[in-house]
Amino acid sequence: MKILLISYYFPPYNTVGAVRPGKLAKYLHRQGHTVHVISSHEPPFVKGLPLEIPEVQVHEARGWSVNAPIQWLLGGRKKVAREGYMQSGSRSGWLQRIGAWYKTLLHWPDAEIGWVGSATALGREVLASTDFDLIYVTSPSFSALRVGHNLAAGTGIPWVAEFRDLWSDNHSYSHPAWRLYLDRMWEKNLLKSASALVTISSPFAETLKRFGKPVWEIRNGFDPDDLIDDIPIMETARDTLEIVYTGSVYPEHHDLASFCAGLASFRTQGGKARVNVVGRNVAPLLEAAKTWKVDDWMVFQPTVARRQAISMQRSADVLLLFLWSDGNSGIYTTKLFEYAGAGRPILAIGPHRCDVGAWIEDANIGAVVSDAQGIANNLLAWQKSKALTGRLETTPTPGHDFTRDTQFAKLETALETLLAAVRKQ
Structure with a gap:
């Protein structure tokens, strides 16, 4: 063809x-x-x-860019793209309304x-x-x-x-x-x-x-060609869970509070973790972490090269995934399949009733939890397992093909x- x-x-x-x-x-x-x-x-x-x-x-x-006037006011297109990963989601109401109307009137269709x-x-x-x-x-x-x-x-x-x-x-x-x-x-x-x-x-x-x-x-x-042997897998401290999240966050749809509350509970029970967050528009997660006083465990950086992202996913102990909190079906993100290919357990925050959550549990590649205590319990179990084996790994059950x-x-x-x-x- x-x-x-x-x-x-x-x-x-x-x-x-x-x-x-x-x-x-x-x-x-x-x-x-x-x-x-x-x-x-x-x-x-x-x-x-x-x-x-x-x-x-x-x-x-x-x-030509329909957003050029706004980007110029904010310091230029590249600056907006470069710094967008940590822009706060708590802008004043009138700025949010102006931005929404600007998109409604001028983005045809986007x-x-x-x-x-x-x-x-x-x-x-x-x-x-x-x-x-x-x-x-x-x-x-x-x-x-x-x-x-x-x-x-x-x-x-x-x-x-x-x-x-x-x-x-x-x-x-x-x-x-x-x-x-x-x-x-x-x-x-x-x-x-x-x-x-x-x-x-x-x-x-x-x-x-x-x-x-x-x-x-x-x-x-996921593309198995991306998982070639020369992708580095970094060693991590045996007493610390390395949690990795790659992508954007949507505070109106992702349950950031439950994750941070669960992380705080995990901490009070003797747990130790580092959360590596890579992507754009992730400021709401930092704000939630500050509320629950776990922001000192968070490391934020903007989008990284593909090879580095895959290395981070494969070096992780736990891969963090936020499901759509209202249980919307059909949202099979690229991230889900990349995580499955990385072979590390997925901590999916959201409702069990959604199809993605059921898929994760059926394939035995992680846990789906919607409350702080459940999050803490899973993290404690994974930390104990890591202390014994040194590395957490998962393999999809037969019949689940993620390639x-x-x-x-x-x-x-x-x-x-x-x-x-x-x-x-």
């Missing part, structure tokens, strides 16, 4: 939104398919993800609106260079869906829309009702021309069926079947 992949986020820029598109391109290229990519030019992220297809096949489109025109123009140039079979769009950014729709409309090439997160049905959608109505109409009109939809979980797939298109569930996963290749093989077959049907028409 000859595929044009549209993804605003793509390696080498180090953000979680670039991981799956990069791994998909790698898989397809390795299978002998031709993959060219339209991505963004110098987004506000540090480089650190490996580019695993030939560089000549990646085409970066420049764009902050990457200024990339759509240049990406569409560049996509037309690439499509004119050879005969492509398919346009594959992965979102978010949802602006990428506009690019795919535009290119398909101008060429007649079939296109497939992938939703790593949902758009108007998103669990954290925050715009007012009038904007939701417009987003729903816009999304429906864009997807009318799509040949199929892809998403990462069965609950999300059920939601997307309302568009009347074939929907394929292709889950996230990307298994999922991408399903997608490859679906795409080939789709194109075979198109050619018969």
